[in-house]
Amino acid sequence: MAQAVTETRHSKSQQLAAALTKGPVEVLDFLLPLWAGAALGLSPALVGTLTAAETLVSFLIRPLAGVLADRFDRAKLAALGALGYAASFVLFALAASFPLALVAAMVGGAGGALFWVSLRAKVGEDLPTDSGAFSKLFAAEGVGTWVAMVIAVSLVSRIDYRGVFWLCAAGCVAAAVVLFTLKSPPRAALDPASPKLRELGGRMYPLLGVIVITAIAEAGVALLLLLHLQRGHNLQLGAIALVFLPGFIVYSTLPEYLHGVVTRLGRTRVVTVALLLSAVFAVGLSFAPHPVVLAGMWILSAAAFAAAIPVEQSVVAEAAGGSLGRGMAIYESATLLGATIGTFGAGLLYNSGSGWQIACVVAAVLLATAAVLVRGAIRRIGVSDRVPVPEPAPVAEAEVTADPVAEATPEQAETAPAKPGEPTLNTWAGHAVIFVVAQIVLAVIGYSWPYEALFNGPHPAEWYWNSSGHLLLNIGRIWCAVFVIDTIYSVGRFAIFRLRNRG
Missing domain, CATH: 1.20.1250.20 (MFS general substrate transporter like domains)
Known part of the structure; x- marks a missing residue:
């Protein structure tokens, strides 16, 4: 324990x-x-x-x-x-x-x-x-x-x-x-026979191609979206951030749930579907829809990348064996190379006539290509398509020699620890108590942003998202936004876990 x-x-x-x-x-x-x-x-x-x-x-x-x-x-x-x-x-x-x-x-x-x-x-x-x-x-x-x-x-x-x-x-x-x-904890010494960088890179090159292609598309699509919001829709910094923010929240809420999907369905199937969905988003981007639609499409793309990227990282780690540092160096180099090519190419294409549509289609083709290649790549580097079952934690000697017929008392049963990996709302509850107490104090002295927003309006749009006047009001606005997102994340994660494990 x-x-x-x-x-x-x-x-x-x-x-x-x-x-x-x-x-x-x-x-x-x-x-x-x-x-x-x-x-x-x-x-x-x-x-x-x-x-x-x-x-x-x-x-x-x-x-x-x-x-x-x-x-x-x-x-x-x-x-x-x-x-x-x-x-x-x-x-x-x-x-x-x-x-x-x-x-x-x-x-x-x-x-x-x-x-x-x-x-x-x-x-x-x-x-x-x-x-x-x-x-x-x-x-x-x-x-x-x-x-x-x-x-x-x-x-x-x-x-x-x-x-x-x-x-x-x-x-x-x-x-x-x-x-x-x-x-x-102490780490075992590196085996002198462990593969060197060149040898390890040669072993993993089929997957590295998929990683580079994925990074090209991810970085290119993100830059295309940013450029189009700024130049095509003439949005300012705050509005652009609001389009990207829901996707970033998806990055923080879905990966653990998607890992459960990967465990049930296998790595190649999930990554293939994820990359194909990203390709669909890239094609949809070429039609230059309204920013609200773009935000929704970006959420779907973020969900796809949230499924694919952790799988790539875990596969590289398994293939690297004891040479985790070298393996991650190769992975990071591949993603950096892909991101550089993606941003450079997207920028060049965006500035050339109908390059916007061409760049979106190229990104979609690359993602579809990666979806086709991923199954063979994982198979060739010798990593299982199924997520390995974690090794059970060693049982302490005291637990082994304990009375086998002893039963837990009602008090022990009530305080039994949560299942491994089960999220709780304890941390969020602590955040909520601090937030509520602080806002009550701020409301008394006249600087509670949520109180001002609810009871002392109306206010101009600028007041809600850019500048609310007094420093304490601006800090309160940021704190309120973070608390709302923290609530969505914590409660949503808790609810998803319960739905997956009910019964």
Whole structure:
């Protein structure tokens, strides 16, 4: 029991670190082009140079990060990567010219390589006892993304881009603290006969092709949606974020449920269907429907990627065996290569006449191709189509020698622990109590945003989503949005689990 509790604590810490880091990274990807143009006056070519520099450094560092992750403590290496991210955000906040921004991008690329390779390798250690480890990690990244997006979009008009970058740096430092304080169990020494990077890459190349294609399509479709909302529908930052937000919430709520589907139906069947649904979304995007329709289609696409990507990660981890660091370095390099090709190609096609429709169709064709190839790819690398059954936790000696005829008392029965993996509402209830008490206090002093919204209206639309006046009202608006989404996530996850396990 104690070992299970410790493993759960380790898993939660890893997920928290992922959320604290993923959110700021996604915020940077979202705001960097706007900040570089507005604050530094950089041309599109120089903005592209910043992105390319970060990508190139990250791509070059990832193989080294994989080797290090197989030799040293993965949690500590991931913490160093998070500090690298934090340093990058500090440099962005201080940058007043292109050279310092370029250094910031390069530092972020190095930190990102070390963080994600080490963290995913660390999570891969949990697969023998938790087949849904990567689904939980993906969900945590989704939570971090939408929380950070809500905060950044709400505060950028108040504290400017530089203030947002400082907050992002603080989030990455918090992730580093979580990882530095994580006490990892001893790990067996790496077998000298373990495959090297080149050998491991050669073994996994059929799946790597599918991973690259998926990354091309995912990054390309996301950029196409962003460009079309900005230029085709002339939406501003807040409205664009509202279109993306439901999809990000799907990223945080569905992965664990979809892992149950994968367990029942098999990996190839679920990934094939997911990629085909994403292809349908890409085709639908070419018709340029209303933003509300686009938001709905993006939700479906996000659900598809939430099913496919954790499967890819778990398959890579199983194929890598003891060389988890090298395996994750290869995986991260493949996704980075695909994302770079996808964004570059989508940007070029979007700017050329009917390139919008062509880019959407190309993305759909790539996704359909990946759907066809995935079954053969998984079979060729020798990984089972069915999710392996987790190894049972070792039974403590005291439990084995206990009186076999002893029966639980009514009190013990009432306090029996929840089933493994069963979500509870305890954490949400704590959040709710804090939220309600705080809002009562704020209402007494006249600065409760939900009270003002419900009883002291009407207010202009700007008041609800951008600036509500007093600092406490703006903080309350963000807190209210986060609490509402937290409620949807927690209650929805609890209800889905109960529906799946009733009877």
